[in-house]
Amino acid sequence: MQLQQFEMGSNNLKWLYLAILSLIWGSSFILIKKGLVGLTDAQLGSSRIVLTSIFLFSVGFKSLKQVQRHHWKWIAASGFISSFFPPFLFAMAQNEIDSAVASILNSIVPLNTVIVGATLFGILSSRNQIIGVFIGLAGTLMLIVAGAEFNPNQNYWYSLLIITATVGYALNVNIIKKYLSDISALAVTTGNFLFVFLPALIILYYTGFFETIFSSAEMQLAFFYVVILSLFGTAIAKVIFNRLVQIASPVFASSVTYTMPIVAVLWGVVDGESFSIWQFVAALVILFGVYLGNKRKRQH
Template sequence: MDASKLKWIYLGLLSLIWGSSFILIDQAMNTLNSIQVGALRIVITAIFIFSVGLKKVKLIQRHQWKWIFFTAMTGSLFPIFLFAIAQEQLDSSVASMLNSLTPLHTVVFGVLFFGVIVTKRQVFGVLIGLAGALVLVFAGADFNPSQNYWFSIFILLATIGYGLNVNMVKRYLNDLNALAIVTGNFIIIVIPGLLILTYTGFFGEIMNNTEMQIAMGYVAILSLFGTAIAKVIYNRLVQISSPVFASSVTYTMPVVAIGWGLIFGERLSVYQVLGGAIILTGVYLVNKKKKEAVA
């Protein structure tokens, strides 16, 4: 198939997969607690990644393992748990909109710690995005008083981790095979994930609890598609299009997530939708490239 058509198919698949990940977390947490969801997601994803990526580990040089560790913490371990904890109180659609802060934090930490040069427009975009997050949070607190919107802080921390992770990969691991990076990350975090899952009593209950088995199915789908397969699709999308086009998935994910949320009975106020739109406007300004001069 022609690349110009295939890239739109990949974009649609990523939007569907990543946009659906939030409702999968939400459904799994009807039975499992947030720590079990996070730990189980790590373990299942590790099993899948190891089955295809262990041979790539030999590509990691000794001096790179330090950055493999840091990217494992900021890009995988902490965000996986932070999103699950946040969704104890927040609807999946709200979590998806707050996740759109990731590109903004990528720019902020790129400037602060990695020498990235930004334009005034990008700075303006970051400020608009943060304003949108505040609108989303405070509007939600009024519209859904039964939910604790202070849990938005956990998503904020997760997106900070994602922002740091992207910059570290670009600066220190850019020449390393992508599958090797992911496999190395999960080699580091799978044992903590397994120990945490064991400590929660998961293995002692799962065999005799049908509801837990169903919840595990949701996490398995999330792990295989939302974490592992989606990374492969995303890398391929970048190859056949451009990073700018690939990043547009940030705009389409919340649409899918909101749709799933409405199907499962979540409610959003007009002001929350407005807050989400403001965040995406900020993300657009941050990622917008200058037009080339016409000769």
């Protein structure tokens, strides 16, 4: 009876977490865009990591007592592939492509989760998942081509940076599920940033950030957006996400990308971004591929 109640509670909780993450991460793309108005991509990426680290260390340092010696190598790997490189990759990409397009490209995370799970972690894929992967990849190619034609002033080769980041996210959810499910989400997240804090601080220092931030109103406003992004979009959201991975399947957790693009596209439209009908069609193709790839795991 207690086990049944626990399973029902976890099932309800995972949908709540999914809704919260969709709202938070769906808004993060417009915050990156606003942050890039006054900061360079290196400044935005590194300051985002540094701020998130400070937030997490202040609330999560004691949770590191849970971490055993065999956990540390996986926490380090998880930290670099999901919390260090992606903030830089997204900032670099959004210098060239719209925030709405970036969010849609990010939606291939579940497809990459299936690919990575099958190739590196021995998680077998169903026929639907394999078909979903190919449909999703076709939709991604359509989106890049349609965007390049509709916005010829934007360099859509930068889309590859976001695709690279999604592979990192896919690796991360599989690592957490397989090797880090026995410690708290806060411990995993705090441990992640323990490894990436110092490299990010060194990068931030060498960008000249500390020399110019106090004399530039534009930088200060941009930095305010990064503060919001760091607190909600990275620190709080990552703890929620890591907990979601622990109580649900990796593919379910990564399916937060279903609804993130809706929030992000709405923000983009409000901010004056243009979006063609073919980009919309490509987005639907991607999401259909994600749906097929996630279908087998729905019962978890």
